[in-house]
Amino acid sequence: MNILILAYHRVLPKPSSAAVSADVFERQIAYLAKTGYRTIGTEELALFFSGKLMPHDKYAMLTFDDGWGDNLIWATPILRRYSTKAVLALNTGLLNAKGRSIRSDLTYEIIDSKKALEDAVYGRGARPFLNWNEILEMHNSGAWEIQAHGNSHFGCYSSFDKIKGFYPEKPHWTMEFALGEPPFPGAPKVSFKSILSNKRTVMSEDLKDSLRKASSNTERIKLCQEHQSPVKVLESDEEFEKRIEEDMTACRRTILETLGTETSSLFWPWGQYSDTSIRIAKKCGFKMLFTMEKDAVTEKTSPDMIPRIAAPATLAGFKKQLAIYSSNIFRKIRNLF
Numbered sequence: 530m531n532i533l534i535l536a537y538h539r540v541l542p543k544p545s546s547a548a549v550s551a552d553v554f555e556r557q558i559a560y561l562a563k564t565g566y567r568t569i570g571t572e573e574l575a576l577f578f579s580g581k582l583m584p585h586d587k588y589a590m591l592t593f594d595d596g597w598g599d600n601l602i603w604a605t606p607i608l609r610r611y612s613t614k615a616v617l618a619l620n621t622g623l624l625n626a627k628g629r630s631i632r633s634d635l636t637y638e639i640i641d642s643k644k645a646l647e648d649a650v651y652g653r654g655a656r657p658f659l660n661w662n663e664i665l666e667m668h669n670s671g672a673w674e675i676q677a678h679g680n681s682h683f684g685c686y687s688s689f690d691k692i693k694g695f696y697p698e699k700p701h702w703t704m705e706f707a708l709g710e711p712p713f714p715g716a717p718k719v720s721f722k723s724i725l726s727n728k729r730t731v732m733s734e735d736l737k738d739s740l741r742k743a744s745s746n747t748e749r750i751k752l753c754q755e756h757q758s759p760v761k762v763l764e765s766d767e768e769f770e771k772r773i774e775e776d777m778t779a780c781r782r783t784i785l786e787t788l789g790t791e792t793s794s795l796f797w798p799w800g801q802y803s804d805t806s807i808r809i810a811k812k813c814g815f816k817m818l819f820t821m822e823k824d825a826v827t828e829k830t831s832p833d834m835i836p837r838i839a840a841p842a843t844l845a846g847f848k849k850q851l852a853i854y855s856s857n858i859f860r861k862i863r864n865l866f
């Protein structure tokens with residue numbers, strides 16, 4: 530028995546980055562209903578891990594990361610129309626704490642996902658994110674259950690092996706945090722590691738200085754690659770463990786105090802985790818930990834590393850992913866590549 534867990538972020542009237550259009554989302558949900566899928570929540574998934582979930586051919590779980598206001602406005606009516614359940618993985622640091630009124634499709638300001646995340650994480654406004662009234666409304670709607678996605682959603686530099694471009698051509702919303710200061714022209718964009726899975730770092734001061742003085746990107750690539758220690762680690766093992774424990778506890782406690790529900794599940798920001806972060810998450814009381822490793826949940830899956838499939842933005846792509854991951858043969862072939 531395979532369970533397919535789909536990872537969404539946003540549902541908006543028109544397709545855009547990190548979003549599925551409401552029209553496509555409705556067709557995806559209709560397709561699940563028509564083809565006999567049952568959508569489950571984390572309680573049923575926990576039953577699966579203890580061997581007690583009632584056998585059924587087709588189980589799917591819909592998950593939404595971060596806490597976007599559009600989840601309430603455009604996804605909720607569709608979920609209710611098809612009696613479908615979904616899990617909202619809430620990053621408690623991204624919430625629109627000051628926004629009080631319940632928004633509608635007429636007043637919701639659609640802001641590009643990257644810009645919105647940048648504004649929210651640096652405290653410059655979180656308008657596209659849900660406020661607690663709205664989360665409460667979703668929690669009470671019967672369509673949603675609320676789980677954890679951490680309290681901070683920053684990333685920092687871990688290595689400079691693969692440079693993807695330079696600021697300002699290649700900005701990224703967590704770049705300011707990773708650098709430890711606002712990005713300057715010539716600051717490299719590389720992959721960021723979540724600070725819930727890795728120690729907090731910044732770029733070393735002398736590398737920053739030489740990147741600022743460099744006259745070309747070729748020179749900057751060379752500077753990054755030849756530097757002995759481009760990344761300065763800011764935390765000891767103990768400090769790292771203490772910080773991530775506080776972060777996960779804050780997320781869990783806030784949800785408990787506001788909604789009165791215990792969270793069983795943690796959805797890692799960017800799907801990133803480490804041995805230490807898994808150990809601390811379990812210490813904080815999380816029973817199921819969700820990654821972004823693309824696979825189906827099977828009898829062999831560990832609840833410490835639950836895979837998810839990023840929801841495609843088209844119906845054809847969606848059908849294809851369901852076909853691949855509902856079959857163990859196709860899954861294994863796919864995972865060879």
Ligand SMILES: [Zn+2]
Binds near residue numbers: 595620678
């Ligand atoms: Zn996220």
